[in-house]
Amino acid sequence: EDQVTQSPEALRLQEGESSSLNCSYTVSGLRGLFWYRQDPGKGPEFLFTLYSAGEEKEKERLKATLTKKESFLHITAPKPEDSATYLCAVQAPQGGSEKLVFGKGTKLTVNP
Amino acid sequence: EADIYQTPRYLVIGTGKKITLECSQTMGHDKMYWYQQDPGMELHLIHYSYGVNSTEKGDLSSESTVSRIRTEHFPLTLESARPSHTSQYLCASSDPVPTETQYFGPGTRLLVL
Numbered sequence: 050e051d052q053v054t055q056s057p058e059a060l061r062l063q064e065g066e067s068s069s070l071n072c073s074y075t076v077s078g079l080r081g082l083f084w085y086r087q088d089p090g091k092g093p094e095f096l097f098t099l100y101s102a103g104e105e106k107e108k109e110r111l112k113a114t115l116t117k118k119e120s121f122l123h124i125t126a127p128k129p130e131d132s133a134t135y136l137c138a139v140q141a142p143q144g145g146s147e148k149l150v151f152g153k154g155t156k157l158t159v160n161p
Numbered sequence: 162e163a164d165i166y167q168t169p170r171y172l173v174i175g176t177g178k179k180i181t182l183e184c185s186q187t188m189g190h191d192k193m194y195w196y197q198q199d200p201g202m203e204l205h206l207i208h209y210s211y212g213v214n215s216t217e218k219g220d221l222s223s224e225s226t227v228s229r230i231r232t233e234h235f236p237l238t239l240e241s242a243r244p245s246h247t248s249q250y251l252c253a254s255s256d257p258v259p260t261e262t263q264y265f266g267p268g269t270r271l272l273v274l
Contacts, residue, residue: 053203080261081261083262083263085265090268090270091267091268092167092251092253092265092266092267092268093204093251093265094265095262095263095264095265098260098262136203136204138204140261148194148206148209148219148220149204149206149263151203151204151205152203153201153202153203154203
């Protein structure tokens with residue numbers, strides 16, 4: 050069964066304090082790993098897609114990396130506006146349906 | 162920029178009422194999805210569609226039904242709402258292969274009394 054585990058569940062940082070969020074996955078035939086940001090009461094906002102081990106993508110203060118078993122979302126010098134829940138999802142074909150399996154997310158709080 | 166819309170954003174309704182949650186997208190995507198999300202929990206797929214007249218059930222059993230008569234429109238219906246249906250419902254559509262990135266609407270927060 051495909052599974053996604055995110056850690057930590059919650060993370061508090063001071064503004065400027067860099068850190069990383071982890072997403073561990075078990076899936077047969079990974080097609081893609083997705084990172085989303087979700088603000089309270091809103092739908093997830095797409096950040097990155099990673100397709101193969103060793104791949105890296107960056108956007109402003111965020112950098113996502115991928116290995117064969119996990120992905121990291123590195124946050125460099127975060128600001129209070131980076132506070133949100135960050136979701137990881139994997140895509141694997143099951144019976145012809147290319148669906149996403151989501152983790153529970155990491156709730157990030159950045160204090161000024 | 163994704164253009165996917167959901168209405169209503171919030172809905173409080175009594176037990177036994179029939180409700181329809183609307184979802185529309187202007188990107189011409191063939192694939193559309195409905196997810197259910199409880200607070201602090203992961204998203205669970207309840208329905209998906211590969212195109213007009215195509216609908217399938219997802220992993221999470223749901224008493225809701227969906228229809229896909231037009232490409233841009235993917236409504237979800239609950240014939241008789243119950244308190245157990247209280248949740249957030251998220252609609253998404255995806256790019257075609259190979260990227261297949263899913264873009265989400267703002268969600269509908271449903272409270273059944």
